[in-house]
Amino acid sequence: xxxxxxxxxxxxxxxxxxxxxxxxxxxxxxxxxxxxxxxxxxxxxxxxxxxxxxxxxxxxxxxxxxxxxxxxxxxxxxxxxxxxxxxxxxxxxxxxxxxxxxxxxxxxxxxxxxxxxxxxxxxxxxxxxxxxxxxxxxxxxxxxxxxxxxxxx
Numbered sequence: 001x002x003x004x005x006x007x008x009x010x011x012x013x014x015x016x017x018x019x020x021x022x023x024x025x026x027x028x029x030x031x032x033x034x035x036x037x038x039x040x041x042x043x044x045x046x047x048x049x050x051x052x053x054x055x056x057x058x059x060x061x062x063x064x065x066x067x068x069x070x071x072x073x074x075x076x077x078x079x080x081x082x083x084x085x086x087x088x089x090x091x092x093x094x095x096x097x098x099x100x101x102x103x104x105x106x107x108x109x110x111x112x113x114x115x116x117x118x119x120x121x122x123x124x125x126x127x128x129x130x131x132x133x134x135x136x137x138x139x140x141x142x143x144x145x146x147x148x149x150x151x152x153x
Contacts, residue, residue: 049141054097064143073148
């Protein structure tokens with residue numbers, strides 16, 4: 001009986017830690033306060049890049065900084081605690097464009113600088129969300145970080 005109570009307590013603690021790690025990792029840790037913005041005030045060339053990135057699979061693969069930092073969808077507490085998860089080209093699932101009409105998810109961009117944009121897509125009702133970070137490297141935009149869909153609150 002003690003074993004089951006210990007097991008249940010461990011599972012509960014693991015769930016709480018998972019939610020806490022996901023929330024912490026999805027928050028912007030930059031020293032400057034990014035500003036939320038509409039798509040029309042994104043840095044030059046970013047909106048066009050994102051359209052092509054979402055539509056052209058070869059272009060997408062060429063504009064991802066593999067091995068890509070981040071963490072997988074529905075990550076467990078052990079994966080989050082390691083902080084060394086990386087996406088590889090063979091594991092990558094192509095991203096399509098965001099359609100705000102297909103559900104309750106909300107897309108928001110934060111401009112960190114003229115060369116870095118953070119995209120958060122979240123469902124306020126369920127508390128699930130994902131994050132992508134893009135940076136302009138040598139004149140071209142690249143995906144530099146991806147946190148798959150996880151509970152964020």
